[in-house]
Structures are given as C-alpha cells and as structure tokens.
Amino acid sequence: MEAVAxxxxxxxxxxxxxxxxxxxxxLFARGLGxxxxxxxxxxxxxxxxxxxxxxxxxxxxxxxxxxxIVRAYIEHGMQVRPSPLRLWMLxxxxxxxxxxxxxxxxxxxxxxxxxxxxxxxxxxxxxxxAHRFYAEVGLRGVVAHLNSIGDAVCRPGYRDxxxxxxxxxxxxxxxxxxxxxxxxxxxxxxxxxxxxxIAAGAPKSLDFLCDACRAHFDGLRELLDRLDLRYxxxxxxxxxxxxxxxxxxxxxxxxREGQQDALGGGGRYDGLIEVLGGRPAPAIxxxxxxxxxxxxAQEQGAAVSAEAPLVAVVSSTPDASDRRLVAATELxxxxxxxxxxxxxxxxxxxxxxxxxxxxxxxxxxxxxxSDRVILRDLDSGDQRELNLSEVLSVLSAGx
Ligand code: AMP
Numbered sequence: 001m002e003a004v005a006x007x008x009x010x011x012x013x014x015x016x017x018x019x020x021x022x023x024x025x026x027l028f029a030r031g032l033g034x035x036x037x038x039x040x041x042x043x044x045x046x047x048x049x050x051x052x053x054x055x056x057x058x059x060x061x062x063x064x065x066x067x068x069i070v071r072a073y074i075e076h077g078m079q080v081r082p083s084p085l086r087l088w089m090l091x092x093x094x095x096x097x098x099x100x101x102x103x104x105x106x107x108x109x110x111x112x113x114x115x116x117x118x119x120x121x122x123x124x125x126x127x128x129x130a131h132r133f134y135a136e137v138g139l140r141g142v143v144a145h146l147n148s149i150g151d152a153v154c155r156p157g158y159r160d161x162x163x164x165x166x167x168x169x170x171x172x173x174x175x176x177x178x179x180x181x182x183x184x185x186x187x188x189x190x191x192x193x194x195x196x197x198i199a200a201g202a203p204k205s206l207d208f209l210c211d212a213c214r215a216h217f218d219g220l221r222e223l224l225d226r227l228d229l230r231y232x233x234x235x236x237x238x239x240x241x242x243x244x245x246x247x248x249x250x251x252x253x254x255x256r257e258g259q260q261d262a263l264g265g266g267g268r269y270d271g272l273i274e275v276l277g278g279r280p281a282p283a284i285x286x287x288x289x290x291x292x293x294x295x296x297a298q299e300q301g302a303a304v305s306a307e308a309p310l311v312a313v314v315s316s317t318p319d320a321s322d323r324r325l326v327a328a329t330e331l332x333x334x335x336x337x338x339x340x341x342x343x344x345x346x347x348x349x350x351x352x353x354x355x356x357x358x359x360x361x362x363x364x365x366x367x368x369x370s371d372r373v374i375l376r377d378l379d380s381g382d383q384r385e386l387n388l389s390e391v392l393s394v395l396s397a398g399x
Contacts, residue, residue, distance in 0.1 A: 031067025138302030312354025
C-alpha cells in the first residue's frame, strides 16, 4: 500500500516532505484547535532528560501531519516557490487514546496537501486521487462523504444556529458535548454519542452557506459528477479540527460507516496558514490511514501484492549454508527476490520455512559442487533440473 501511495504521489506531481516526528505542543494545539480531542486528551507528550532545561518543555509526538507541514512551509519560506505547492508525506502519527480495533496509538498516514489553490477543481482532483488509491490497493465500494462547513463569512451564523438548537436540550447531550457547545458547537455534531433524532433535526451547514461558499460547493459536486465519482452528502461531517473551511471529506467502505471505520479524511483549511503566522493562502489536504485500509482490504480478501514472486534457496544437505548464500547472491544480482536459508536444518525444514515465507519457487542445490539445481514450483509441486544460471532466464520469462 505504501508503494501505491508513493507511486501515486509522483504520478500526480507531488513533492515529498518529511517533518519531524515531534514538535512543540503549542504548534499542534494552534493547528488543531484547543477544543479538539487530539489536543485535549490524545497528545503524546515528550520531554527532555531529567534535570535538563527541556525537562519541562512542551513537546509532543505529531498527532497529524498538516500543522508540521504548514510550520515548515512558513519557516522555510516556501511561499515564494511557484504556487500552488503540492506536497506529500507518509509516516507514523501518534494519539494517546485507548487502543481498540482500528484505533491505535501509533498509526500510519499517507498525506497530501496542496497550498495556494482555492479550488474547487483541486478539491475534486484530491477526491479522485483518494478513489484511485483505494482502487489500486484493491478495495471495492469506497464512498466519499462530503460536506461544506462554510468560511469566516457564513460560519458564525451557522454556529449561532447550532447553539440556539442545542442549548434547550443540553441535558440530553454528553458531558463532552455540553462543554463543547460553548467552545465549538460544530463539534457536538461530531459526537458519536449524539442522539440520532437530535442529530437529524440539527441545522445543516449547507443551508447557511454564503454565495461564494455555495458556488464553491456546487462547483465541486459538478466536477465529481463529471468524473463519475460516488459521494454522499453527510451533514454531520464537520471534522474535529477547527481550521477547516468549506470542503470536508471522509472515505468509507459503503455500509461500514461507524466512527472507527473512516479510512481517511481531510478538507480545506484556508485559515490555518495565517493562524500559524504565515501569509494567508488557501489550502486543502487529506490523510489516508494505511492501517484501516489494510484492515478493510483484509476483510474484503483483496490481494495487495505488487511484489515479484519470492525464490527460496535451499539445499539437500543441512550444512551448505555458504553455497546457499553464494547462489542467492547470484540470483539477486539478476534482479530476483530471494531468501536463502541460513540455518543448519534438513531440506524438508528448509522447504517448510520457504513456504511459510510465501516463497513461490524453491531452488534446491545438490550435494556436490555441481552447478545443477532443481527448480521447484511450490504451488504445483512441478520441478525440473537445470543450471543455476538458467534459473534467472526461466523465472524472468515467467515460466
Ligand atoms: P483524522 O486526522 O482523525 O481525520 O484521521 C485521518 C485518518 O487517519 C482516519 O480516517 C484513519 O484512517 C486514520 N486514523 C486516525 N486516527 C487513527 C488511529 N488512532 N488509529 C488508526 N488510524 C487512525
């Protein structure tokens, strides 16, 4: 999956960026919004050695990639580079939540960001890119959930409407939601414990969009239709992060749309760069979770192997590991994927280990110094005798 992500990043003209795995906690706090779960409860704090100046420093393992990327963008003057800037990253993220199925304390995200493009064309392009990723790793039935949460012009009116709606029924909200109602009422919609009837009656952000946000959203929908991409409008998709504007998107396998099942998500964050001290620039990005994509692919029985078949080099006597190494090196020189058995064990044990490592072929060396070997197809059991030098041409020809 990571190979697919890297390949697509390059095919879509993104440049690689790698930010540090830990940074100042206030960067993440400003980037994520103080009221988000990621800041309130899930930050993995890092400190210096006991007694050092940094002992009390406020560092944290990165919970998400965008804040670090924007920090680097500002700090290294990337705004003078030709705009828009297209960046990608693949790496571990950390959140100190209770681990459960599909929710880990360390997980991997493939992240893409475009800075300096107001959309909506690029919004559609990124959603198409995500669909292509899921298709290329063999996942079927992925659907984008879509919403627009407006911008600084129209969001205040929507927030007021949410406060007016939720306040009279505050006692029926979870303690978290009651607290957030004052700080960030959009996040009440995000609460997995929110009563479904209450949620269904809540004001919808799409009804509050200003003309510019409405035109942006309509433009995006039109492009998605033209690209034949499936999406569903999800009024509760407000994202936990405060800096999002307009487009919000999440990806699910249709029918598996619970809280723990979002395969990836993201959206537009036209306000973040200014919040972090840069010159304002529109931007959009998303993070696709590799772990959950693996789980979903396994559930569907999707085969995700872009790798060439593996060859196991074994020998009829246990103690010929030196010859196994020499033969494996020769086959590797020819570009084959090879594992050589290094242990002193019987031929049958060597073959068993090869099969467990998912080898497709075994090359069995004989007793003597002769170059004659047996090439065995481990799926069918068919075998033939040939010279080691011929193995390469036989396997490269796909025979
Ligand atoms: P978020 O930044 O919360 O929108 O996360 C983006 C994607 O990263 C999600 O859709 C998941 O696929 C993945 N993800 C987020 N948190 C976790 C976690 N704790 N464990 C595994 N995957 C996660």
